[in-house]
Amino acid sequence: MSERRHLWRPTRRRLTDTLLAALAPIAAFSVALGGLTTWAGTGKAGTPAHVEVTGGRVFLPYGDNRDTAAFFDLANSGGADDRLLRVTSTGADGDVSLSGHRAVGAGAAAKGSVASVTVPAGSRLSMSPHGVDVTLRAGGRWQVGDWVPFTLHFERGGPVEAIAVVVRPAA
Incomplete structure (x- = not known):
């Protein structure tokens, strides 16, 4: 075969x-x-988040009310997003918290606390009375021009020290 x-x-x-x-x-x-x-x-590959905090201002409370708000400008020059998790201050009485406004209906808004604020890579975030801000109770007898120390705690970048100047709300 x-x-x-x-x-x-x-x-x-x-x-x-x-x-x-x-x-x-x-x-x-x-x-x-x-x-x-x-x-x-683009030069961003592998660079960590790097948030700079500038433009700190805190509103002078009006009348007998000691509740107020602080605002900062945040700039992330890094290649990764970062999140602002909390804010502390030795110049405030009691808790300091993040808050924000959100639309709740036709032309209406409500203010409420927020858990964190994202600061995208390569961009800026400016806090304002109509967006995200820091709420606190004024300590002592603040006057226009006083400086109030804050520490902003970021998820990736860690704590960043900042100073906010006391201003009138119309300023």
């Missing part, structure tokens, strides 16, 4: 299927490499 050997022979169809199977991962790799090259080219 003669034994017949079946040899594998490439056909046009087999070669085309093999080539297409090899090209799919190469194309995916090329797209990923292009994206990483663009990201690295």
